Amino acid sequence: MQNILAFEKAGQIIEKYEYNQAKLIPILQEIQDEYRYLPEELMVYVATMLGTTSSHVYGVASFYSHFTLKLKGKYVVKICDGTACHVKKSMHLLDAVRKHLKLTEGQNTTPDLLFTVETVACLGTCGRAPAMTVNGEVFGLLTDETAVAVIKDIQEKEQANHE
Amino acid sequence: MSEAVNLKARAKAYKENTKDIKKRIIVCAGTGCIAGGALKVIDKFEEVIKARGLSVAMTINKHEDGYQVSGSGCQGFCQMGPVVTIHPDKIMYCKVTPADVEEILEESVLKDNIIDRLVYTQKTTGKSYPKKEEMPFFKNQTHLVLKKVGDIDPTDINEYIALGGYAQAEKAAKMRPEEICSLMMDSGLKGRGGAGFPTGRKWDFARMSKGDKKYIICNGDEGDPGAFMDSAVMEGNPHSIIEGMMIAAMAIGADEGYVYVRAEYPLAVKRIRAAVKAAQEAGILGDSMFGSDKAFDITVMEGAGAFVCGEETALIASVEGKRGMPSPKPPFPSDRGLFGKPTVINNVETLSTIPVIFEMGTDEYKKIGTAAAAGTKNFSLTGHVANTGLIEVPFGETLRTIVYNIAGGVTEENGELSPDGFKAVQIGGPSGGCLTQEHLDMPLDYEHLKAIGAMVGSGGMVVMNQKTCIVEIARYFMEFTQNESCGKCVVCREGTKQMLDILTDITQGRATMEQLDLLEELAGVVQKASLCGLGKSAPNPVLSTLKYFRDEYVEHIEGKRCPTGQCAALRSYSIDASKCIGCGACARKCPADAISGEKKKPHVIDAGKCIKCGACKEACKFGAVLR
Numbered sequence: 001m002q003n004i005l006a007f008e009k010a011g012q013i014i015e016k017y018e019y020n021q022a023k024l025i026p027i028l029q030e031i032q033d034e035y036r037y038l039p040e041e042l043m044v045y046v047a048t049m050l051g052t053t054s055s056h057v058y059g060v061a062s063f064y065s066h067f068t069l070k071l072k073g074k075y076v077v078k079i080c081d082g083t084a085c086h087v088k089k090s091m092h093l094l095d096a097v098r099k100h101l102k103l104t105e106g107q108n109t110t111p112d113l114l115f116t117v118e119t120v121a122c123l124g125t126c127g128r129a130p131a132m133t134v135n136g137e138v139f140g141l142l143t144d145e146t147a148v149a150v151i152k153d154i155q156e157k158e159q160a161n162h163e
Numbered sequence: 164m165s166e167a168v169n170l171k172a173r174a175k176a177y178k179e180n181t182k183d184i185k186k187r188i189i190v191c192a193g194t195g196c197i198a199g200g201a202l203k204v205i206d207k208f209e210e211v212i213k214a215r216g217l218s219v220a221m222t223i224n225k226h227e228d229g230y231q232v233s234g235s236g237c238q239g240f241c242q243m244g245p246v247v248t249i250h251p252d253k254i255m256y257c258k259v260t261p262a263d264v265e266e267i268l269e270e271s272v273l274k275d276n277i278i279d280r281l282v283y284t285q286k287t288t289g290k291s292y293p294k295k296e297e298m299p300f301f302k303n304q305t306h307l308v309l310k311k312v313g314d315i316d317p318t319d320i321n322e323y324i325a326l327g328g329y330a331q332a333e334k335a336a337k338m339r340p341e342e343i344c345s346l347m348m349d350s351g352l353k354g355r356g357g358a359g360f361p362t363g364r365k366w367d368f369a370r371m372s373k374g375d376k377k378y379i380i381c382n383g384d385e386g387d388p389g390a391f392m393d394s395a396v397m398e399g400n401p402h403s404i405i406e407g408m409m410i411a412a413m414a415i416g417a418d419e420g421y422v423y424v425r426a427e428y429p430l431a432v433k434r435i436r437a438a439v440k441a442a443q444e445a446g447i448l449g450d451s452m453f454g455s456d457k458a459f460d461i462t463v464m465e466g467a468g469a470f471v472c473g474e475e476t477a478l479i480a481s482v483e484g485k486r487g488m489p490s491p492k493p494p495f496p497s498d499r500g501l502f503g504k505p506t507v508i509n510n511v512e513t514l515s516t517i518p519v520i521f522e523m524g525t526d527e528y529k530k531i532g533t534a535a536a537a538g539t540k541n542f543s544l545t546g547h548v549a550n551t552g553l554i555e556v557p558f559g560e561t562l563r564t565i566v567y568n569i570a571g572g573v574t575e576e577n578g579e580l581s582p583d584g585f586k587a588v589q590i591g592g593p594s595g596g597c598l599t600q601e602h603l604d605m606p607l608d609y610e611h612l613k614a615i616g617a618m619v620g621s622g623g624m625v626v627m628n629q630k631t632c633i634v635e636i637a638r639y640f641m642e643f644t645q646n647e648s649c650g651k652c653v654v655c656r657e658g659t660k661q662m663l664d665i666l667t668d669i670t671q672g673r674a675t676m677e678q679l680d681l682l683e684e685l686a687g688v689v690q691k692a693s694l695c696g697l698g699k700s701a702p703n704p705v706l707s708t709l710k711y712f713r714d715e716y717v718e719h720i721e722g723k724r725c726p727t728g729q730c731a732a733l734r735s736y737s738i739d740a741s742k743c744i745g746c747g748a749c750a751r752k753c754p755a756d757a758i759s760g761e762k763k764k765p766h767v768i769d770a771g772k773c774i775k776c777g778a779c780k781e782a783c784k785f786g787a788v789l790r
Contacts, residue, residue, distance in 0.1 A: 020484075022483050022484040022502075024485075025464070025467050025481065025484055029426075060484070063486040063487065063649075064466075064467035064468050064486075064487070065468035066466070066468035067467060067468075081388070082388035082389050083389030083545070083546075083592065083623065083625045083639070083640075084545035084551070084625055086388070087546050087631055087636070120427060121386065121427070122387070122388035122389060122391075123427055124385070124391035124394040124428055125198050126195075126241075126389055126623075127242055127244070127543070128195045128551075129545060138194060140195065140198035140199060141199075
């Protein structure tokens with residue numbers, strides 16, 4: 001039952017774009033907004049509905065870094081590694097945040113699916129480097145401590161909601 | 164068909180509605196200042212003015228006679244954000260927090276006093292500048308494109324119209340396409356996205372191309388790390404881009420346009436979408452442009468995170484719903500572009516400049532800049548300088564003026580001024596090159612930069628101090644382009660990978676001098692044989708840093724030493740026996756158990772075990788650990 005519901009949303013999105021193959025990218029973007037990632041079954045579904053091959057859909061989905069084929073955490077932390085942030089030691093922020101969340105090598109999402117930590121090429125907040133975003137909210141002029149403090153705040157809020 | 168919009172009536176109504184406003188408080192609501200909490204400052208202003216029973220307008224829909232509070236696009240002074248400007252006197256306050264709002268209202272809005280602690284003070288001279296136009300940061304700039312960006316409310320189409328907006332598109336609607344093209348050719352405007360191709364010629368090619376359908380695309384896929392000029396224009400003055408696209412559409416006979424915005428710029432996407440909707444509702448976009456028989460409409464598309472899509476043929480593939488891979492030129496997009504139809508792709512800044520040129524006239528416009536490069540260029544100024552931010556200067560300006568007069572000088576890591584700290588400026592991002600001390604007085608324009616192996620590029624300008632390792636910067640850019648190489652052509656895909664490996668070897672002390680020769684040889688191949696601009700320009704940072712800082716490369720390779728101490732793998736730690744008191748703090752912190760020694764006797768570091776993390780140096784209170 002849940003599966004049928006899941007496909008229904010995707011169906012509405014494809015219908016909105018009039019089954020137009022040229023609109024594949026906005027379609028995938030909206031589907032990802034809805035489902036938080038692009039599950040394989042949905043990509044096959046999109047291909048069928050648009051009358052194209054699933055390899056084409058997969059090719060597009062895997063080409064662009066914005067698309068994710070794996071489920072991400074509730075909070076996506078993006079640490080900017082643009083030039084301005086890089087020369088202001090943004091990689092130290094990354095280390096500090098990863099260490100705080102106890103992420104091991106090759107692991108980007110916490111096991112409780114609360115946080116995903118990534119880097120991004122440039123957020124355009126260069127004037128306030130180093131910067132990071134949490135679900136789109138931008139934090140600038142960070143230090144290792146203030147970056148971790150942002151994460152701690154969210155953790156406390158989540159903890160409070162839980163109780 | 165919708166009724167033609169009456170611009171004059173709208174402008175008059177706006178002026179009528181705002182003529183009795185006593186003071187206007189403009190809070191910068193660009194991405195940078197929002198990150199600093201600007202939205203909370205706006206809310207607080209609304210709250211405190213209302214609390215006093217005064218009338219406050221957040222949007223202008225009717226006649227207002229109280230105070231107006233509005234957000235603007237980037238005012239440029241990002242380092243000092245959130246910034247607040249109070250009109251009509253243009254008093255600018257820096258680093259404003261909600262806690263300051265009550266006082267600002269009391270002193271500077273209701274009265275005409277200046278609050279000294281919020282005023283910008285130049286570090287070198289200690290002088291304070293309460294007025295925006297007197298500040299060295301702004302005084303040394305020439306604002307054409309950015310003129311309205313920091314002032315107007317980007318969400319209010321009527322304010323744009325009241326300041327003469329869309330009047331140039333209305334004028335162009337009465338001109339013949341060839342007239343528009345020749346006016347653009349005469350202006351000398353060159354594309355601001357990187358390659359610098361004359362805009363008028365590009366339009367003229369597309370105008371002459373035969374096709375039942377033509378397209379205009381605005382390239383807002385600003386991907387260079389360290390560049391945010393286009394995002395500032397999209398956020399701060401989106402209607403100027405729409406007006407530029409309308410004029411371009413009339414010039415080539417297009418009836419459909421796309422704005423392709425980078426997905427990492429959510430605010431720009433939101434503002435440009437809202438602006439397109441407002442222009443459609445006003446009847447400016449749609450079936451008829453200003454009552455003519457020319458239709459034009461715009462679709463906004465969000466990118467999906469691929470740097471290569473800044474390249475025009477890759478961008479077209481992306482709009483068509485394909486992987487964003489470039490294709491060989493010719494055919495050029497002006498012959499066969501989007502969906503196989505003649506297409507003009509212009510960059511955001513280029514399009515935003517077009518209404519300015521129409522308003523000024525080409526003769527006036529050409530007086531700004533140099534003979535070969537007319538007009539102004541936006542740069543995003545970042546890195547080790549006192550005032551980072553967004554600037555606009557005429558072509559031909561020198562680096563010295565930009566770094567020392569506008570940006571207020573080079574700084575140390577901790578933000579303190581460093582008078583002899585200047586090392587280099589990386590211009591044009593991963594496609595550009597570096598400029599050094601000897602280029603400080605060279606005029607900045609397309610020709611001069613090209614001659615020394617750099618380029619204007621999109622306009623990212625990162626200032627680096629003496630403590631920045633130039634090899635590491637070259638490696639950083641190569642890592643970026645390697646990551647973003649789309650993989651279609653072999654030289655770019657494999658060449659950048661090999662170059663990155665060699666650069667990594669150098670920064671880790673594993674490289675040999677033969678590898679340095681190989682690096683240069685590879686750079687030449689990638690530059691010549693790559694399919695698109697991404698690959699062709701990828702070796703630029705390596706080649707230009709090699710040209711000016713070869714010694715540093717050699718020092719890494721032969722001396723196994725990083726002159727700036729930035730490359731972790733090349734550091735070596737030791738303990739100064741005369742300073743060490745044997746407290747053991749360092750040994751307890753060492754994650755590799757590399758430090759040993761008896762209590763109260765000098766300790767030693769075992770270089771074989773040391774992982775060069777620096778924990779011991781941080782732990783030592785006596786400065787005994789040497790790097």
